[in-house]
Amino acid sequence: MAxxxxxxxxxxxxxxxxxxxxxxxxxxxxxxxxQELANKSPLLLEHNPVHKKIPVLLHHGKPICESVVILxxxxxxxxxxxxxxxxxxxxxxxxxxxxxxxxxxxxxxWKACFSKGEEQEKGMEEVLGLLKTLESQLEGxxxxxxxxxxxLDIVADFAALWLGVLxxxxxxxxxxxxxxxxxxxxxxxxxNCPVVKETLPPRDMLLKFFKMQQAATGPQYK
Amino acid sequence: MADEVVVLxxxxxxxxxRVKIALAEKGVKYxxxxEDLANKSPLLLKMNPVHKKIPVLIHNGKPxxxxxxxxxxxDEVWKEKxxxxxxxxxxxxxxxxxxDYVxxxxxxxxRKVWSTKGEEQEVAKKEFIDCLKVLEGALGDKPYFGGEKFxxxxxxxxxxxxxxxxxxxSGNFSIEAECPKFVAWANRCMERESVSKSLPxxxxxxxxxxxxxxxLGIE
Numbered sequence: 521m522a523x524x525x526x527x528x529x530x531x532x533x534x535x536x537x538x539x540x541x542x543x544x545x546x547x548x549x550x551x552x553x554x555q556e557l558a559n560k561s562p563l564l565l566e567h568n569p570v571h572k573k574i575p576v577l578l579h580h581g582k583p584i585c586e587s588v589v590i591l592x593x594x595x596x597x598x599x600x601x602x603x604x605x606x607x608x609x610x611x612x613x614x615x616x617x618x619x620x621x622x623x624x625x626x627x628x629x630w631k632a633c634f635s636k637g638e639e640q641e642k643g644m645e646e647v648l649g650l651l652k653t654l655e656s657q658l659e660g661x662x663x664x665x666x667x668x669x670x671x672l673d674i675v676a677d678f679a680a681l682w683l684g685v686l687x688x689x690x691x692x693x694x695x696x697x698x699x700x701x702x703x704x705x706x707x708x709x710x711x712n713c714p715v716v717k718e719t720l721p722p723r724d725m726l727l728k729f730f731k732m733q734q735a736a737t738g739p740q741y742k
Numbered sequence: 743m744a745d746e747v748v749v750l751x752x753x754x755x756x757x758x759x760r761v762k763i764a765l766a767e768k769g770v771k772y773x774x775x776x777e778d779l780a781n782k783s784p785l786l787l788k789m790n791p792v793h794k795k796i797p798v799l800i801h802n803g804k805p806x807x808x809x810x811x812x813x814x815x816x817d818e819v820w821k822e823k824x825x826x827x828x829x830x831x832x833x834x835x836x837x838x839x840x841x842d843y844v845x846x847x848x849x850x851x852x853r854k855v856w857s858t859k860g861e862e863q864e865v866a867k868k869e870f871i872d873c874l875k876v877l878e879g880a881l882g883d884k885p886y887f888g889g890e891k892f893x894x895x896x897x898x899x900x901x902x903x904x905x906x907x908x909x910x911x912s913g914n915f916s917i918e919a920e921c922p923k924f925v926a927w928a929n930r931c932m933e934r935e936s937v938s939k940s941l942p943x944x945x946x947x948x949x950x951x952x953x954x955x956x957x958l959g960i961e
Binding site: 570579582584585586588589590592593596597608609611612615616619620653 | 792801804806807808811812814815818819831832834835838839842843876
């Protein structure tokens with residue numbers, strides 16, 4: 521019986537890309553049903569009534585929401601390429617750093633990139649501190665997952681593309697070899713993975729999108 | 743080799759209570775160390791240098807941080823007794839989703855109820871009740887969130903019940919009147935020894951909240 525796997529997602533979202541990368545690593549065929557973020561479809565509202573957000577994975581019609589929850593589901597449902605380590609302690613560490621990325625890094629980066637002047641300076645200091653902490657987990661490894669990409673690399677996809685774009689829009693040079701050597705090397709390796717190359721959106725498209733966003737929020741920061 | 747298990751927590755923390763309940767469900771003996779959050783111990787700072795927060799589980803010297811991650815770890819290590827997550831991947835995803843909802847919503851909503859006044863507090867009370875109603879919807883007619891058995895979502899949520907008296911008294915409202923199904927579920931959980939022994943007396947929590955309010959200048 522064919523698996524019926526659908527993804528309510530959005531190509532420009534790092535959260536949606538996480539799920540696509542995981543499904544592709546497992547060799548799972550899926551149908552992407554692109555969603556408009558500003559104009560939520562009845563399908564999205566039906567399957568994620570609580571948060572009304574993408575991504576939503578539909579497996580045989582049953583919805584799974586929240587990207588990290590979806591990643592764990594993909595890992596448990598389809599064997600093959602393992603995304604999480606087997607050892608419970610190593611799994612706890614992967615989950616800890618994934619939470620660190622989602623709860624600390626993302627919002628701090630976002631806030632810093634869209635603020636100005638002294639507020640931005642302070643914000644960027646915080647961003648650098650957080651990213652240095654994160655990159656310490658790469659010490660002696662090619663990927664967070666070791667020799668191959670895993671759960672934490674997938675969750676860190678934001679750092680591989682969106683981070684650089686947002687910093688460029690903000691006009692801040694943070695993501696360089698002298699400040700974040702391990703992370704920069706990881707970004708190169710991660711982006712070289714065929715599955716990642718196939719999934720992440722074009723950089724220039726994202727750059728254009730965020731430049732427009734910044735222009736739109738500009739007047740608020742007079 | 744006997745397991746060496748240490749828990750660093752603070753008695754009023756509902757997040758810390760999750761770890762105590764999970765260990766009790768598994769019958770794991772552990773050493774509890776109370777942290778003074780105004781004066782964090784060198785051990786806490788060493789074991790959780792990133793966040794410097796409780797709870798921390800230290801298993802044979804190795805720290806695990808973040809309460810839901812700790813509970814999953816406990817479930818995976820001591821897997822024979824009282825499994826907290828179901829075995830079906832879809833059910834596990836539902837459990838993780840709802841535990842994540844509790845994390846994202848209940849703590850902040852509850853905090854706003856006791857730490858605000860007037861119009862702000864009325865808004866906070868409504869938000870809090872709305873969240874409990876969503877959870878009541880998820881519970882449905884089941885005895886526990888996971889179905890017939892006490893599990894992951896129940897562990898993540900029941901500690902907040904020890905704070906209900908403090909919320910109700912601060913906000914001058916009855917949670918049971920608004921969400922009777924929720925309170926019925928909570929009382930069912932309280933019948934379990936792992937829960938009743940891990941939750942503090944609600945009056946003690948209320949005294950603690952009163953002191954916090956004084957410190958924050960709210961009255």
